[in-house]
Amino acid sequence: MKKSFYCIILVGIVRMSLTMLYAQSVNLLKNLDQKSIHIAAHRGAHLTYPENSIAAIEEAIRLGTSVVELDVRATKDGVLVLMHDNTLNRTTNGSGEVSKHTYAEIQKMRLRGPAEGEMSNLSVPTLQEALRVCKGKIIVDLDFKEERKGFVAKTYDLIAQEGMEDQVLFFLYDYKDMPGIYKLNTKITLFPRARSMKELNAILQMKMTSIIHLDESFTDTERLNSLRQQGVYFWMNSLEDDDEKASLEGVKVYRSFLEKYPYVRIVQTDYPGLWTDAIIVHSETDPTGE
Numbered sequence: 040m041k042k043s044f045y046c047i048i049l050v051g052i053v054r055m056s057l058t059m060l061y062a063q064s065v066n067l068l069k070n071l072d073q074k075s076i077h078i079a080a081h082r083g084a085h086l087t088y089p090e091n092s093i094a095a096i097e098e099a100i101r102l103g104t105s106v107v108e109l110d111v112r113a114t115k116d117g118v119l120v121l122m123h124d125n126t127l128n129r130t131t132n133g134s135g136e137v138s139k140h141t142y143a144e145i146q147k148m149r150l151r152g153p154a155e156g157e158m159s160n161l162s163v164p165t166l167q168e169a170l171r172v173c174k175g176k177i178i179v180d181l182d183f184k185e186e187r188k189g190f191v192a193k194t195y196d197l198i199a200q201e202g203m204e205d206q207v208l209f210f211l212y213d214y215k216d217m218p219g220i221y222k223l224n225t226k227i228t229l230f231p232r233a234r235s236m237k238e239l240n241a242i243l244q245m246k247m248t249s250i251i252h253l254d255e256s257f258t259d260t261e262r263l264n265s266l267r268q269q270g271v272y273f274w275m276n277s278l279e280d281d282d283e284k285a286s287l288e289g290v291k292v293y294r295s296f297l298e299k300y301p302y303v304r305i306v307q308t309d310y311p312g313l314w315t316d317a318i319i320v321h322s323e324t325d326p327t328g329e
Contacts, residue, residue, distance in 0.1 A: 100177050131149060
């Protein structure tokens, strides 16, 4: 009995030390710790509904994905909206740059559907609308596409206003931007990309986040597995080649992906439903979830 008690205390101390190692949302980490593998729906379930639409977000939630990735831009009059491209041409029946149109103008446009760009009856959502749909249901990965960097602070203010600080990952293409953005609100979790082990080490040394985007160029599996055991969450994409292959050959492709990258905890995909099936199969063949 005494031995078991000390073991519980030791585990608690280890978990606390890992949590304190990085300055980020503890509640978000608790959420991620509930599963061994998490799926992120790229631009929502955009092969079923228009990308970055409320319908695509709701479908990602229905499928049970842990994270939805959304792109953010600002209109001419400063309204934050969901839009990947800097122009409206590909995803709506409008044209021209997002930043050259007012929100009222963009609201009159309709989103193109996933199948050969047919028109839907859906409009471009605001970030505020999206956050409200996601609140309490799914983690949001914000890919900030807006070139006017002054809108980062406005985005952070909106996240706080909507009480979503524990549910948002703020993606950064350049990890060197971390210190400046971190100061805006230390409760919001930064999510930088590392392009080399040198960059990965630099990110970890900042002690501002433990959630990091990697790519297939990382090959030091032993080191990455060790970091995973220490509480670091690695994100990797299965977009394009792996997703396309899985759509033809089935979940075995994703099982091979997990075997090849055992240190990955979050996978971004265009096929969240198929990935969910793969995880179920993976759990059945490996009850430990490892």
